[in-house]
Amino acid sequence: MKYKNSRRKFLRNTSLSLLSIAAFPSVVNSATSKKNDTKDSCDETTLDAYGQGPFYTANAPLIQNNQLANINESGERIIISGQVYNLDCSEAIPNTEIDVWHANNLGEYDNFGYNLRGKTMSNSQGYYIFESIKPGLYLNGSTYRPSHIHFKITPPGFNTLITQLYFENDPYIPTDAAASITSGQYDATNRIIPLTQNTSGDLEGTWDIIINGDGIPIVGMNNLHLSKGMIYNAYPNPFVDEIEINYGVFQKGNVKISVHDINGQMVATLNQKMLEPEKYQIVWRPHIDLPKGHYFISIVMNDMQVHYIKVLKQ
Numbered sequence: 001m002k003y004k005n006s007r008r009k010f011l012r013n014t015s016l017s018l019l020s021i022a023a024f025p026s027v028v029n030s031a032t033s034k035k036n037d038t039k040d041s042c043d044e045t046t047l048d049a050y051g052q053g054p055f056y057t058a059n060a061p062l063i064q065n066n067q068l069a070n071i072n073e074s075g076e077r078i079i080i081s082g083q084v085y086n087l088d089c090s091e092a093i094p095n096t097e098i099d100v101w102h103a104n105n106l107g108e109y110d111n112f113g114y115n116l117r118g119k120t121m122s123n124s125q126g127y128y129i130f131e132s133i134k135p136g137l138y139l140n141g142s143t144y145r146p147s148h149i150h151f152k153i154t155p156p157g158f159n160t161l162i163t164q165l166y167f168e169n170d171p172y173i174p175t176d177a178a179a180s181i182t183s184g185q186y187d188a189t190n191r192i193i194p195l196t197q198n199t200s201g202d203l204e205g206t207w208d209i210i211i212n213g214d215g216i217p218i219v220g221m222n223n224l225h226l227s228k229g230m231i232y233n234a235y236p237n238p239f240v241d242e243i244e245i246n247y248g249v250f251q252k253g254n255v256k257i258s259v260h261d262i263n264g265q266m267v268a269t270l271n272q273k274m275l276e277p278e279k280y281q282i283v284w285r286p287h288i289d290l291p292k293g294h295y296f297i298s299i300v301m302n303d304m305q306v307h308y309i310k311v312l313k314q
């Protein structure tokens with residue numbers, strides 16, 4: 001189980017520049033041989049043992065321009081994004097309400113207004129993103145709670161999942177009664193995500209949400225994509241006027257690289273052709289008027305999205 005979890009993290013977090021090509025064949029083999037246990041390798045997002053906690057306020061406003069924290073808010077800027085999937089990761093779920101709240105840099109909640117509280121929706125491809133500040137610490141009894149973000153996640157027509165997201169290497173995770181749980185219904189393992197600093201100095205974290213709901217088919221997510229193809233990296237990221245996309249095709253097929261904006265609009269389709277198994281590279285030079293912001297670059301094989309990465313245009 002541990003092995004599968006870490007493999008899934010590896011797949012989804014897409015720090016693939018670290019990936020050695022030599023390691024690749026064994027990964028492909030193990031993914032292929034485990035084809036049938038998709039449920040285990042696509043773990044449902046768990047509840048947090050602390051539930052919603054004492055600081056939830058209903059009816060938070062919609063997050064504007066993906067900015068949960070005002071630009072003047074103190075603290076390290078943090079960008080959280082991901083994709084919402086159904087329980088077997090065969091579908092991405094659009095229009096999922098993601099209600100977020102967290103403490104400020106000093107570990108205090110706004111219990112009178114809606115600062116650092118807001119709702120966003122997953123887009124037509126199931127993606128969501130918001131920018132905020134890294135939450136501060138606050139005492140819970142005699143120990144600090146680790147830095148965390150609260151979530152209420154509601155796919156259209158399905159139940160709400162209430163949970164919390166934590167960050168790797170937080171020294172207060174081992175002593176936290178909720179974040180330290182590593183098995184069972186409150187297992188926090190997949191809710192502790194790495195943060196990496198981008199060249200703008202912002203912290204970036206990727207968290208995919210797996211929840212009961214109905215969506216649009218994306219056959220080939222979970223492990224299966226490693227047997228078809230993947231995007232290794234895109235460079236530079238963030239980029240200004242052009243970005244080089246390195247990707248691999250593992251099975252002969254009709255391949256395209258497509259780019260969607262955060263609203264789910266396709267902004268580019270690159271290189272649609274029948275490709276043999278090989279490593280490929282393509283340079284995307286978007287129109288000069290393309291707005292700054294986050295974009296999702298995905299590899300689509302035979303009309304199925306098999307992998308994506310997130311990039312930032314500056």
Ligand SMILES: [Fe+2]
Binds near residue numbers: 055150
């Ligand atoms: Fe909290």
